[in-house]
Amino acid sequence: MSETPSRPAGSETPPTGPGAETPPEAIKAIKLRHPWRMVLAIVLAAIAVLFIVDAAVNRPVYNWPEVGKYLFDVRVIEAAGYTLQLTIYSMVIAILLGVALAVMRLSPNPVVKSVAWAYLWLFRGTPVYxxxxxxxxIGVIYKTIDIGIPFTEPWVSFDTSDLFSYFFLAVIGLALNEAAYMAEIVRAGLLAVDKGQDEAATALGLGWWHTMSRVILPQAMRVIIPPTGNEVISMLKTTSLVTAVPFSLELFTRTSDIAAKTYQPVPMLIVASIWYLAITSILMVGQYYLERHFAKGVDQRPAPQKPTVETSAMAAVEPGELPGVVPPSNRPGGGA
Known part of the structure; x- marks a missing residue:
């Protein structure tokens, strides 16, 4: 029995000789060229530069000194504050009401589900303006608000126009409209969570409230946050419509009032646009960090497991050359 000389692991030399295979050469990858992309980029950059130069030099109607004069005017800053208040208050009410409507839409009770559907049908089907x-x-439609037993003399009666300010009515009008859209966003997030999560929470003895608040909603937030951030930004711009209430202290209407006195509408539009862009940029940064917080662990994958013992190639040996191993030809009843 011949013995095969053993080689230490990792010291195997490449085969040599006329029949030996040569190792393949490394692939030299050549980056694919895209000349038209570069041409398009140059054209777009040139158009942007020409637009900026034209707006800064050749368009006196922009009146940039007038823009700088009113950009930080006290009236404009106060109007931006009212715009932020309208956005925040309306979105808080809309989110809370939207969660309730989404749960109602998923309720097995047909009456509750029908009421939620009718609400969405009404407020999504009519323009917010x-x-x-x-x-x-509302003060013309309902002149008074009466509290008491129906068909009897009211105990207390309030004048509607004195009870609700235009700011309050603007918040309620924006919030009720936005709640219809938030309900569908929340419902989509809840449906995105696997049904097994609900079943597992029920098997562990958790009630509906704890299942929803600790299991379902935290997982649904990853789906809910991005469109909700878009709705907040959209709400910021929708506040320009509250002049229909009429509430005239928000940003767009306030700058329009100033323009009516100065006869300079374009500079005041630029002032309003700069403030809208500034607030929107801050909201987008907050949305980014919220999305990153609720997306923790989603894109993370475990690293591939590495072997604990270093592996290497082994030389092939015949079965008869291994101690304790009998070739098939020498076994009882074995073949040739």
Missing amino acids: VQLVFWGL
Whole structure:
């Protein structure tokens, strides 16, 4: 029995000789060229530069000194504050009401589900401007608000026009309209969570509230946050419609009032646009960090497991050359 000389692991030399295979050469990858992309980029950059130079030099109607004069005017800053308040208050109410409507849409009770569907049908099917006009006329439609037993003399009666300010009516009008859209966003997030999560929470003895607040909603937030951030930014711009209530202290209407006195509408439009862009940029940064927080662990994958012992190639040996191994030809009943 011949013995095969053993070689230490990792010291195997490449085979040599006329029949030996040569190792393949390394692939030299050549980057694919895209000349038309470069041409398009140059054209776009040239158009942008020409537009900026034209706006800065050749368009006196922009009146940039007038823009700088009113950009930080006290009235404009106060109007930006009202715009932020309208956005925040309306979105808080809309999110809370949207969660409730989404749960109602998923309820097995047909009456509850029908009420939620009717709400969405009404507020999504009519323009927000029309709704705000209705809220502005609420004092005409309902002159008083009476508290008491129906068909009897009211215990207390309030004058509607004295009870609700235009700011409050603008917040309610925006919030009720936005709640219809938030309900569908929240419902989509809840449906995106696997049904097994709900079943597992029920098997562990968690009630509906704890299942929803600790299991379902935290996982659904990854789906809910991006469109909700878009709705917040959209709400910021929708506040320009509250003049239909009429509420005239928000950013767009306030700058329009200043333009009516200065006869300079274009500079005031630029002032309003700069403020909208500044607030939107801050909201986009906040949305980015919220998305990153609720997306923790989603894109992370475990690293591939590495072997604990270093592996290398082994030389092939015949079965008869291994101690304790009998070739098939020498076994009882074995073949040739």
